[in-house]
Amino acid sequence: MIRFENVTKTYDPNIVGLKDVNVHIERGEFAFLVGHSGSGKSTFIRLLLKEFEPTKGSIAVAGRNLGRMRRAAVPHHRRSIGCVFQDFKLLPNRSVAENVAYALRVTGQPVRSIRRKVPEILQLVGLGEKMNNLPDELSAGEQQRVSVARAFVNHPSLLVADEPTGNLDPDTSVGIMQLLYRINRTGTTVLMATHDREMVDKMRKRVIALEEGSVVRDEDKGLYR
């Protein structure tokens, strides 16, 4: 599903983002990307979304080589990946339902199917009652659920989350974790960057550890350490 080959990303002027990274993640896997702040987790995810190009190496997602992808194809690429961020990235002036609907609208789905799918997915994340609220009327945990709903409403084959529990208290984090776990059980590949030691240790999933941009450990059913 994800294939990084000798990927190096250097930021201007000379800051290491990633250094010679080789990672393969299979379809349907659940993987953690762990490491200290500044170790390159976000860089990894932003490269996946083709927000910028690697300095060296090649990246393929779902069999498509990002280096050879035309600019016009980038929006389609992003639609096939659901993403969740630490700061939620919800549109501030739109209701919960409209935020989720936006991900469907960009794909050009008919209004009728949007009207059906949005309440469905919001029910699934437990926000059926708050469809018409604005994001800042929700708690942080609820906002993150909206963001997960938006990421999953298109049923992407890959879902990436960059420290989705970074702004949440432990109990709320567990709820988000459970959501991601359920999404993975539907066959969706999930890649989650985090430095939440407890969570990683509890889940016993694959752990890819980064340090100063390099992969220092990659093991199945691993611990954070």
Add this chain to the structure above:
Amino acid sequence: MKLRFFLSEALDSLVRNWVMSVAAIVTVLVSMFVLGIGAVIFVNLEQASSSVRSKLEIEVFMKNTASPDQISQLGDQIRAMPEVRVVNYVSKEEAMNRLRESMKGHEDVLAALSGNPLPPSYEIYLKDPSLIDSVASRFYDNPNVDNDSIAHLGANMSPDATTLKFSTGDPSKLAAIAANMYLIVDNEVMKASGDPSGNNVSVIRAQAGTTAAAHNANAEVYNTDGVKTGGNTSDRVITVTHYIEMGGAGFVALLAVASILLISNTIRLSIFARRREVEIMRLVGATSWFIRWPFIMEGIFTGLVGATGAMVLFLLVQKYFIDKIISQMPFMGMGVDTVSTFWLILSIIGGGCLLGSLGSSLALRRFLKI
């Protein structure tokens, strides 16, 4: 279906960011209004100057010795010239009638004339007044034309008041002619015959030294600085209208550029305030055009509302201001052309839409680079 979504997005964001929307609308309104006023002033100046120019003419006097054949031959020759717009033949009798008409109240001057000394002439109106000298010069070597009296006539506010207009390029020659064989009547007569400007000196041909009036008039000619040789006048009129045209076009162009910059800047500000939103949309997989359309429609709407406001304001100003001013100045011979009002409205609205959409697309370019 998409269109509805884009439209409602555009309207939503107009209402949500109403302070910015109002700022953008007012910007469009003010610049379109100023632009409209500039355009009307320019159009009217153009009209006024071209109406002045259309009164410029050349008058070619025949020698009294010219035969009817020679006269009609010259007429054909003039008509064949491509620069000529209209030719009028003024016969001896017609010239006398005109003279009588304009000399009402001064019949004693006419009584002094023996017979009809006035020569027949051709009045020539040109398509392009700037060619006046080059066309006039063609008559100088015609043996049947009275060379000294080829008249390049300047702006005459009231063509009806003219009698026999005459001038030569050389004022000293004028004096000599006057002394020898012409009766010269100065602007006193013009006033009496109803020329509202009273500035034009009319020169009437008559037999030399026939009346005392002639000598009196002679004296006046020598020291009147109101004597205008038509050649100079037409040159001046043409130069001035050129400056007016160039200045007006430059002014309007400047205003247009200023408006586009103002509008695109205002829209850029409003997009800049929402750049985080744009970034989120891109991450969710929206194409550039999907993001762009609502902004462009917003721009069009802004332009449309602003331009309509400008138009209403403009029509009010025209009704209560410009029309009044113009009615105070009948001699200007101009009014805001009512036919062009339709085009003005159309171009203001079209311009508003164009400015709005252009402004928003320009402003968006910076934020939609992947």
